[in-house]
Amino acid sequence: MTLTPLEDLPERAVRVRAPGKVNLSLRVGARASDGYHPLSTVFQAVSIYEEVVATPADDFGVSASGPQSDAVPTDESNLALRAARAVAERAGVDDGVHLHLVKGVPVAGGMAGGSADAAAALVACDALWGTGLSRDELLELAAGLGSDVPFSLVGHTAVGQGRGHLLTPALSRGEFHWAFAVQDRGLSTAAVYRAFDEIRHPDGPLDDDQDVPLMQALLAGDPAALGAALHNDLEAAAIELDPGLTEPLAVATDAGALGVVVSGSGPTVAALARSRKHALAVAAAFTASGVADRVLTATGPVAGARVVASE
Numbered sequence: 001m002t003l004t005p006l007e008d009l010p011e012r013a014v015r016v017r018a019p020g021k022v023n024l025s026l027r028v029g030a031r032a033s034d035g036y037h038p039l040s041t042v043f044q045a046v047s048i049y050e051e052v053v054a055t056p057a058d059d060f061g062v063s064a065s066g067p068q069s070d071a072v073p074t075d076e077s078n079l080a081l082r083a084a085r086a087v088a089e090r091a092g093v094d095d096g097v098h099l100h101l102v103k104g105v106p107v108a109g110g111m112a113g114g115s116a117d118a119a120a121a122l123v124a125c126d127a128l129w130g131t132g133l134s135r136d137e138l139l140e141l142a143a144g145l146g147s148d149v150p151f152s153l154v155g156h157t158a159v160g161q162g163r164g165h166l167l168t169p170a171l172s173r174g175e176f177h178w179a180f181a182v183q184d185r186g187l188s189t190a191a192v193y194r195a196f197d198e199i200r201h202p203d204g205p206l207d208d209d210q211d212v213p214l215m216q217a218l219l220a221g222d223p224a225a226l227g228a229a230l231h232n233d234l235e236a237a238a239i240e241l242d243p244g245l246t247e248p249l250a251v252a253t254d255a256g257a258l259g260v261v262v263s264g265s266g267p268t269v270a271a272l273a274r275s276r277k278h279a280l281a282v283a284a285a286f287t288a289s290g291v292a293d294r295v296l297t298a299t300g301p302v303a304g305a306r307v308v309a310s311e
């Protein structure tokens with residue numbers, strides 16, 4: 001990724017980077033009366049980043065550049081803009097801010113790109129305005145913006161419960177290597193959950209014990225065991241809405257991926273590789289077979305939203 005050179009930043013700019021994510025396991029219960037599904041999920045933050053540059057302004061505004069940035073709304077629905085307004089309201093700040101988003105994470109791709117923008121905007125506005133909000137206050141604002149936003153703040157590896165917003169850090173050893181098959185066409189998260197409701201009718205509480213082998217694989221830093229334990233309850237629903245997704249899943253398996261899974265609500269397909277070299281080989285197989293509009297490689301886990309430049 002190309003970062004804006006420090007000397008090109010406007011006066012008093014704060015630049016924050018936040019990662020995309022993969023759900024290593026995503027277990028989904030029955031839709032509750034608030035419209036959300038209870039989750040038991042294991043998040044890993046990966047080295048595909050959103051960059052948010054916050055500069056002082058009279059009003060609130062947002063712009064975006066990078067792959068698929070045409071698909072990012074620049075009106076009040078933008079999650080980063082909503083995050084900035086939430087910080088201003090909580091801290092009683094009267095100033096405005098301009099946010100420029102450099103998109104690296106696929107848009108509507110199941111890797112929490114908008115959530116990463118929101119987490120980065122929370123951190124950037126807190127730093128720009130010197131509001132000094134506590135970690136807990138930022139996490140509370142994050143949860144109010146979206147289920148995935150708290151994890152984008154925290155990063156690394158974490159178990160998510162509730163709507164996915166209640167986080168417990170998880171131990172993970174070493175570095176895991178990924179290849180991603182990205183599609184230009186996105187999937188709506190709400191539509192995938194609705195398709196899940198049509199296909200599956202979960203009863204009883206979520207059984208966290210099913211992820212014991214996955215947690216052990218993370219603790220041991222064992223990619224083969226992690227590959228075997230990858231799981232996503234939303235995968236069938238994503239495939240129903242986008243049947244072409246079976247192709248990248250099959251290509252990654254043929255290329256020797258240790259495990260392959262639809263990322264979150266899709267349509268990005270995540271393949272776990274043996275090494276960086278193997279991740280490049282899986283990515284090359286995605287490209288050669290024409291099953292992806294774009295391919296990415298990454299490692300995980302990585303840190304959550306962090307200031308990378310401030311002046």
Ligand SMILES: C[C@](O)(CO)[C@H](O)COP(=O)(O)OP(=O)(O)OC[C@H]1O[C@@H](n2ccc(N)nc2=O)[C@H](O)[C@@H]1O
Pocket residue numbers: 023026035036037038039041110112115145146147148149162163164189190193264265
């Ligand atoms: C698929 C995941 O990415 C897995 O981490 C998340 O569950 C989605 O998180 P998100 O994009 O931050 O989702 P939100 O913006 O909170 O919700 C979007 C929509 O997804 C559905 N939704 C989301 C989270 C959840 N636990 N149950 C749901 O049913 C709801 O219909 C909601 O209206």
Ligand SMILES: Nc1ncnc2c1ncn2[C@@H]1O[C@H](COP(=O)(O)OP(=O)(O)OP(=O)(O)O)[C@@H](O)[C@H]1O
Pocket residue numbers: 071072073077078079080101106107108109110111112113114115117118148186187189264265266
């Ligand atoms: N800053 C933003 N960047 C991208 N999309 C945004 C943003 N703010 C709002 N959106 C809207 O949210 C939708 C989903 O965006 P996003 O890229 O976060 O999807 P996603 O990665 O599939 O989300 P998740 O994995 O959290 O379900 C987009 O189609 C867009 O309309």
